[in-house]
Amino acid sequence: NGGSMSEETCYALAREVFRHTSSYDAAIARYLATTAGGDSGLPETLMILAGREQVLRYGENPHQRAALYGSFGSIFQHLHGKELSFNNIVDIAAAASLVAEFDEPTVAIIKHTNPCGVGSAPTLAEAYAKAFATDTKSPFGGIIAVNRPLDMEAATAINQIFTEVLIAPDFPADVLQLLEKKKDRRLVRLTGDLKKAIGSDIRSIPGGYLVQDADPIGGAGEEFRTVTRRTATAAEERALRFAWKVATHVKSNAIVYAREDRTVGVGAGQMSRVDSARIAVAKAAEENLSLQGSVVASDAFFPFADGLLEAVRAGATAVIQPGGSIRDEEVIRAADEHSIAMVFTGIRHFRH
Template sequence: MGVNKNLMSKIKKALISLSNKDNLKNLLTCLRKHKIQIISSGGTYKAIKKLKFKCLEVSDFTNSPEILDGRVKTLHPKIHAGILNKRKNKKHIQQLKENNFENIDLVIVNFYPFEETIKNTKDHKKIIENIDVGGPTMVRAAAKNYDDVTVITSVDQYDDLISQLNTNKGSTSVDFRQKMSKIAFSETAYYDALISNYFNKLTNDDFPKKKILASNLIDKLRYGENPHQHGAIYSSSKELKLKQLNGKQLSYNNFNDIFAALTISKSLSKNNGVVIVKHANPCGVSIRKNNVECYKSALACDPVSAFGGIVSCNFKVSAKLATELNKIFLEVIVANGFDNSALKILKKRKNIRLIDATNFNKTENLKIMSNNEDFLIQNDDKINFQTKDFKVVSKLKPSSSQMKNLIFAFNICRYVKSNAIVLAHENSIVGIGSGQPSRLDSCEIAINKMKKFVNPDDDIVAASDAFFPFVDGIEKLIQSGVSAVIQPAGSIRDKEIIKFANETGTILVFSKTRHFRH
């Protein structure tokens, strides 16, 4: 019977160095079964001895003590030569003999908990001490030499290793070693990315010369935007801050809409507001105090577009509201929790996705848009609008309620695809015009939506994400019943717009900032 060239020689020595010491016993039992000698150090050595398994301390293996408070223990030629030598290279074999070095065939390492440390403390000295040096160095060495060495970097891989050793009588296949090597290099890259990003944040450098993204696969999706596209969702955390309580798997488009809805919801006052989104654009928003009336008002903005859309409630859903939500077909309902009675009502539709976003908060993370090998990065547009950010430029001044509605409409406007026009009435959006090459077209769409579904008699305000370059847009809004307009300043025709507002008795407010959303 021929030798299986896919297998390495039987593993004789393993070096184990772990921060996460879970599920060690089964692994150690397997190593002992296959007569694999264990080398370890520090806390891992103590844990192995406590489980009553034989283990050689690294300092005894290298004949060199741990120094510098444990900063230097595995950084030794005997360790790295044992890992990195090519087993079939005669020169390497000779050099190992000359130096009395031995092969290390299996490296089982996970790193100091740097990621957990930066989440739990701002103590810079403690964070620095949780940057692992020896662990990633050994992992990279073993991963590079996967032809002859097996590298394990996660507790989740122990069962696969045990299966390999039992199946192959103390050895592993090259396919397995290569797979573990690939994962190992991802682990070291991810770890270094976390450290790099920590220092960038520490020095307030959002745009360093080298930008490294660290993320974890959360789920492979059924497909991307369309069935012929592949899709997945990643996160810089190890899990999403969203909890699915009901319904089938979320799609790429579901996630896109959910994030669009939550971005708007979290810009509203705490525990207040309903946002309805379709194709990543809002089609209804309200901040009325009564939650049921708030939803009904948001829905009234455009009930046709809301069909099959996503509703985000910036509060806990009650049974009374759940009854209203169940009256139309919705893909997803997102909320800051659901009463048990509400869940019973909503779950009658088994496919509706119910998402608890109680733990979801907008962070200071950057927005990224990619294309081929290139990607754009920018800070998020999340200015917390206040009255001082605006200037009344018309002779006629807004009342406090009008000003509140103007700022509300302007806030929603920045989340609508440009060119964006948003109409509001009594703390609810009543018309939205989005994604048009012409601002005038957006005005017409917003007006037509309002007249079709809501059509209030008075006190309608309008917001534009950028300035009106000509009088025609603001003229069309005024003709439709708009009594107050808010827009960014900056046009060479600003004076003409102000003059027209004064001539028509229209309130005009200028913003200091523009808010395109392409």
């Protein structure tokens, strides 16, 4: 060009220069804003600095454009299969966050961000069998996450059904060789610490954004206080803690029936808490799973005794919930009348 740049090149360079300098200025402004957040601990001005990592085929539905921003790929390494979709990525985050709650070998099967089943056991194969038994229909085409390197025994069991995405901290070579035979299955290695990677929860609304602290993995300071005459047995207490961890990852209104280390019924996303309880019971009945002697977790308080009485009729013997209703005493009396052990956590876990 005779020693000069074309107008097109100048525009391209200008875009890159201003993108870079504006990002640098925004980083400084964001840091200074965090030092002046006031009593809320949130910045006066919301600034999001995230480069585009991937243009996605489409969004939640085919008519919606979508792209992935940030450093998701540095935490979740895509090893095999078709490119991750918008819905895959949302489900991956949900599944990985759930199994991160547990120290024991744990498997979670996810559909539309809700757990179909969750199980913990000395081995992943046993944990998968427990999770799958909760709901044997819904896992087809679902997302499975494990919190240990995936061994051959568990991989062989999982390989018997079609799974959209499988997430694990690692896949040994022989396991990869087995699982890669199904070309459409996506394999994702979790390489980062989710407890450190999850920051604020940001949602767009008409006219602005809502920002909140993310509900932390590993609990939010629950107190686990017995409020009934009967105290939970050691086995019931273990089951209650298990059910509570799962319930915090189920869409509200959430009801989870569990035994010591496995779910036996999940009711999610209903406008009525009683309806969620009934759905959980119906799902257990479909799988011929007895709820006699099970425990129940509710993500929010029972506004009336009717939700608790549904659990009693199903055969549950212990309940865990946040408490905080103006009718707590009514619910506690109902629990005492049926010799139910009930624990209040003091912390609600709505998930919308």
